[in-house]
Amino acid sequence: xxxxxxxxxxxxQCRSLEVTLRIGKIEEGLESLDHEATWLLGHTxxxxxxxxxxxxxxxxxxxxxxxxxxxxxxxxxxARCDAHGFRGPSPARPRRPAQPRQLGGNRFLLVDQRRLxxxxxxxxxxGLPVLGTNPCLGAPCRxxxxxxxxxxxxxxxxxxxxxxxxxxxxxxxxxxxxxxxCKTERNEDDSIEAEMISxxxxxxxxxxxxxxxxxxxxDGRPAKPDLCSEWPEGGDLMHPGCVFRK
Numbered sequence: 350x351x352x353x354x355x356x357x358x359x360x361x362q363c364r365s366l367e368v369t370l371r372i373g374k375i376e377e378g379l380e381s382l383d384h385e386a387t388w389l390l391g392h393t394x395x396x397x398x399x400x401x402x403x404x405x406x407x408x409x410x411x412x413x414x415x416x417x418x419x420x421x422x423x424x425x426x427x428a429r430c431d432a433h434g435f436r437g438p439s440p441a442r443p444r445r446p447a448q449p450r451q452l453g454g455n456r457f458l459l460v461d462q463r464r465l466x467x468x469x470x471x472x473x474x475x476g477l478p479v480l481g482t483n484p485c486l487g488a489p490c491r492x493x494x495x496x497x498x499x500x501x502x503x504x505x506x507x508x509x510x511x512x513x514x515x516x517x518x519x520x521x522x523x524x525x526x527x528x529x530x531c532k533t534e535r536n537e538d539d540s541i542e543a544e545m546i547s548x549x550x551x552x553x554x555x556x557x558x559x560x561x562x563x564x565x566x567x568d569g570r571p572a573k574p575d576l577c578s579e580w581p582e583g584g585d586l587m588h589p590g591c592v593f594r595k
Contacts, residue, residue, distance in 0.1 A: 353420060353432035354520040363421045363428070363440045365413050366521055369510040371540055372401075372408040379462060380570065382408050386460035388574035392505050393448040395529065395547035401463055408463060409510065413443070414545070416530040418521070432524075450550035451560050457551070459572060470564035470572035484580075486557055489590035492546050493528035499557040500588035501581070502549040508540050 356362060373385045386408065390398050399411030420432040421440075428439040450458050452467060459468045490500040511518050519541060523533050532544040551560050561573040571578065581587060587594045 351523045352520060354418070354524050355517055356430065356433060356435070359421075359428055359430060359435045359437050359440050361440060361443065362521055363418050363430070365415045365417075365443055366525070367411070367413050368518070368522070370410050370412050371508040371510055372410060375403060375406045375408060381575075382463060383460050383570075384574045384576065386410070386463070386465075388576055389505070389507075390460060390465060391450055391549045391551050391574075392545075392547040393450065393550040394503075395545065397445055397448065398465075401460070401465065403463070414525070414530060415443075415445070416525040416545070418524050419526045420524060421526075448550065455564075457561065457572065459566070461566070468566060468572075470561060470566055472564050483558060483562075484592050486555070488557075488592040490588045490592070491590055492588065493531070494546055496546075496548075497590075499548075499552060500591070502552055502557075502559070502577075504544060504546045506542060507545050508542050510539060511541050512539050 354362070370389065372389055373382050375382070377385075386401060390410065395415045397413040397415070399413075401408065401410050403409070418430075420430050422429050422431055423439050426439050427436070429436045452458065455469045455471055456467055457470050458465055459470065460466075461468055485499060485501075489497065491497045492500045492503045496503060509522055511522065513535075519535075522530070522541060522543065525531075525543075528546060530543050530545045533541055534543075535541045549559075552558070553560050559573060559577065564572040566572050581591070581593050585593075
């Protein structure tokens with residue numbers, strides 16, 4: 350079992366965690382990074398995003414992960430830490446900023462030139478080549494927390510900047526409550542990867558359709574992130590109930 354984080358008391362780390370996420374490398378090109386960043390910054394359900402910035406040739410974003418520690422146990426307004434035995438009032442829930450991605454009409458918050466900005470995205474009735482309606486409508490797919498519908502738009506993989514020397518941060522990440530943050534792996538010396546449940550803010554009112562689907566930006570580029578624009582292949586890792594699972 351992983352070593353518990355070296356906490357000294359109950360605190361805000363019990364509720365959430367402030368981190369820096371890697372989006373990609375500048376050498377990948379602005380267009381690719383705009384797509385990657387729009388996709389990542391769309392997942393606002395359990396993620397608060399700060400400013401986008403570049404460092405050492407990479408595009409990064411500061412973020413707060415709203416996933417509690419698995420050692421936090423609560424009874425009413427009292428809390429205890431199962432790892433260290435701390436007891437006291439339940440840690441305060443952090444205030445969350447409004448993070449709308451759909452602004453009404455044809456306006457959206459999209460990443461453009463490495464900045465999150467208000468941009469029009471016009472419906473051109475284009476998009477994924479499908480016959481009839483979206484095959485995901487009504488699909489019984491579900492995420493690991495058993496939420497039904499649009500599972501691909503409700504979870505994501507994040508790359509958290511964390512060197513091998515940052516042992517406290519890594520322990521805090523690994524102690525997050527599963528399945529909301531899980532499958533934590535270290536594949537790089539300066540970062541760790543994890544899977545997180547956090548629904549996309551571009552989902553439509555039905556919770557399944559994408560509000561960016563079939564829309565283009567002013568410069569003609571697709572508004573929808575390119576990695577969302579292909580249906581999964583039969584050999585891909587799929588959610589339970591996926592309509593493409595054969």
